[in-house]
Amino acid sequence: MPDHCPVCGQSYxxxxxxxxxxxxxxxxFAVATFAVxxxxxxxxxxxxxxxxxxxxxxxxxxxxxxxxxxxSRALMLYLFGGVHYDPRWQHGRAATPLSARG
Known part of the structure; x- marks a missing residue:
């Protein structure tokens, strides 16, 4: 697994x-799988x-x-890692990488 995202530079x-x-x-997730x-x-x-x-x-x-x-890793990043989805990355319009934002 790479250290950083190749698209936005977010540290993994x-x-x-x-x-x-x-x-x-x-x-x-495992408990939900067992129950379902x-x-x-x-x-x-x-x-x-x-x-x-x-x-x-x-x-x-x-x-x-x-x-x-x-x-589970993605949810951990989104919930506790300070990562926020930026739809402009999909179209290549964001000016700074997510890791450089505060």
């Missing part, structure tokens, strides 16, 4: 250990055996792990 790690908090966000899979299996599959729950939740968790980690 504002301070050492910044992303330890992202573990809690990814834990929330459990409820869907209960109602759509008619309360199958325990091994079906475990296998399905494990498979969904493994398949969505890259997205969960990426989005």
């Amino acid at each position: 790690e504002p301070e050492p250990g910044f992303y330890y908090g992202a573990m809690y966000i990814s834990f929330g 899979c459990g409820v869907l299996l209960y109602y759509l599959a008619g309360d199958p055996a325990l091994w079906v729950y475990v296998t399905t939740v494990a498979a969904v968790t493994l398949l969505t792990a890259p997205l969960v980690y990426r989005y």
